[in-house]
Amino acid sequence: MRGAVNATVVEAFDINDVANDVYEHNFGHRPYQGNIQTLSAADLDRYDADAWLLSPPCQPYTRQGLQKGSSDARAFSFLKILELIPQISRPPLILFVENVVGFEISDTHTKMLEILSENHFVTQEFILSPLQFxxxxSRPRYFCLAKRKPLSFQNPQFNNELLWAPGPLLGSDGCMVISEGEQSHGCCDKLLQACQPIKEFLELKNFRDEDLDSCIANVSETSDEVEEGNRSVSCPLNQFFVPSSLVERWGSAMDIVFPVSKRCCCFTKSYYRYVKGTGSLLATNKVGLL
Structure with a gap:
């Protein structure tokens, strides 16, 4: 695994066909495709997994949604899996749960902690943003780490708390911000100062401006040949083209960023500028749309 974790994935689960296509392409194994609500305790026992990584649907908890929590049908599968834990002959040793900010104040979160506590798990919870690393x-996310006793955390003083800083993860007991309301502008400024500029994450760092201009000229001259899913223009930047359908649909939500930017809402390895005459975005090391 890229994270250098000494582990083997015994099974992955996703009901979405396209998501499973992508997973199979990247990892050479097609996930179990179906409603995981149909899984039984015996099914989970057969996998004999030491760790469960869970990322349930976020729609029931997102601040932009209806926030129906456990009453949302999309929350049922997650709760069903948790409710199977006491029925399993060999429960997992470790659980990792990820979701949007808002999950931590939901009734699903309350039920999750109750089930984990009743089954001898100790938890540490975090709201973390990539800015902190x-x-x-700048997109904070909720994370829950759970270990089944007698396993324990390196810093047990943070057990059963919701923390807004990565100190325990990094082996440090530095200043903890317990609630979102207590976070100050000064704290955010410090996080931004610790960030690397976006240019440090760009690919093709040695790509020259004249090479880019040549590519753009070639694309513009043959725009009739440039079709979504069929890039016939020979250019090393072809891999970074964004289909025009996505630009038209999401262009208004994209951010303007600069190489020196240290904060953005939609970060990828590269960012883009609009190529006139093609209806496409092209990765570049200049100002562009992200």
Whole structure:
């Protein structure tokens, strides 16, 4: 695994066909495709997994949604899996749960902690943003780490708390911000200062401006040949083209960023500028749309 974790994935689960296509392409194994609500305790026992990584649907909890929590049908599968834990002959040793900010105040979150506590798990919870790790991507997320006793955390003083800083993860007991309301502008400024500029994450760092201009000229001259899913123009930047359908649909939500930017909402390895005459976005090391 890229994270250098000494582990083997015994099974992955996703009901979406396209998501499973992507997973199979990247990892050479097609996930179990179906409603995981149909899984039984015996099914989970057969996998004999030491760790479960869970990322349930976020729609029931997102601040932009209806926030129906456990009453949302999309929350049922997650709760069903948790409710199977006491029925399993060999429960997992470790659980990792990820979701949007808002999950931590939901009734699903309350039920999750109750089930984990009743089954001898100890938890540490975090709201973390990539900004805290030097990555210019300001999108906080909820994370829960759970270990089944007798396993324990390196810093047990943070057990059963919701923390807004990565100190325990990094082996440090530095200043913890317990609630979102207590976070100050000064704290955010410090996070931004610790971030690397976006240019440090760009690919093709040695690509020259004249090479880029040549590519853009070639694309513009043959725009009739440039079709979504069929890039016939020979250019090393072809891999970074964004289909025009996505530009038309999401262009208004994209951010303007600069190489020196240390904060953005939608970060990828590269960012883009609009190529006139093609209806496409092209990765570049200049000002562009992200």
């Amino acid at each position: 030097g990555v210019p991507y």
